[in-house]
Amino acid sequence: MKQNLLGVLLFLLFTFTAKAQQLIPLTDKWEFRKAGDSKWGAAMVPGTVHTDLLNTKQIQDPFYRINEKDQQWIGKADWEYKTTFTVDANQLKSDKLYLVFEGLDTYADVYVNDVKVLEADNMFRQWKRDVKPQLKAGSNALRVYFHAPMVKGEExxxxxxxxVPASDNDQAGPGEHKVSVFTRKAGYHYGWDWGPRLVTSGIWRPVYLAPMNVARIQDLFIKQKKLTTEQAELEARLEVESLTAGTKQLEVTVDGNATPFTHGPCFWPKA
Known part of the structure; x- marks a missing residue:
């Protein structure tokens, strides 16, 4: 049983290591601007528009005294982010090339080489699209247009x-409505009893390209079925995305030796 436990742990390690090696991070060379402005500034991704404005010295520290009062315009403006990245011919041979945003805050249109591929409206979820048809070998352009969350909320x-009833923690100013309840966005951005009102936008979690061929493990959950001082019995539950219907064999590799998965082969429908 100890060997089986070791095998499962190694399976986890090798699975996620292999997955990480396939990903193509898109976190470099980002720029941002207020929509309509001519000048772009350096941006950090992951990040937010408030931190980018602070880093480029366009605003003062929002947590100092009452600086937040002079920065409420930020949540009422549209913002643009852009970068370029390189894809080689070998990567384009993948069956699919997913563009994955782990977090977009919040109302965002995503363009790859000036083709809209995604519309986002939820800060808390992952967004994924196959953008292989829009990509080309060499340099590619990625742009994200963020719509003002305060304007969207007002609409x-x-x-x-x-x-709609809203919490008193929503620190709407004079003549403004409490619109935090309308958007899938962190409530504290609209103010709280312990913090300022900073209604931000941005690519707040990692973004990357994820090549895919045939099938891949989407999610893995390990359930502990039995535990004693001598043994641990674990069950692995996998969520697999497959590009084709049919039977596929899942193998666990330990020290270079491939072992059929306990419950394989399995049948997966086409994604």
Whole structure:
């Protein structure tokens, strides 16, 4: 049983190491600007527009005294982010090339080589699209247009014939409506009793290209079925994405020796 446990742990290690090696990070050379401005500034990804404005000395520290009061315009403006990245011919041979955003905050349109490939409206979820048709060997352009969350919230507020109750933690200013309830976005961005109101936008989690061929493990959950002082019995539950229907054999490799998975072969429908 100890050998089986070791095998499962090595399986986890090798699976996620192999997956990480395939990913193509897209975190370099980002620039940002307020929509309509002519000048671009250096941006950090992952990050937010507030930290980028602070790093490029366009705003003062929002946590100092009442600086936040002079920075409420940020959440009412649209923002653009852009970068370029290189894809080689070998990478383009993949069956699919997924563009993956682990987090977009929040209302965002994504363009690859000036083709819109994604519309996002939820800060808390992953966004993924196959962008192989839009990519070419060599340099490619990636642009993200963020719509002002305060403006979007106001539009949703006015679209209803009734008022939705909102927490007093939403620190809307004079003449403003409490619109935090309309957007899948961190509530504290709109203010809290312990923090300022900084309604930000940005690519707040990693972004990368994920090549895929045939099939891949999407998710892995290890369930502990039994535990004693002598033994541990674990069960691996896999979520697999497959490009084709049919039977596929999953193998665990330990020290170079391939062992059929306990419950393989398995049948997976086409994704």
């Amino acid at each position: 949703l507020f006015k679209s209803l014939p009734f008022q």
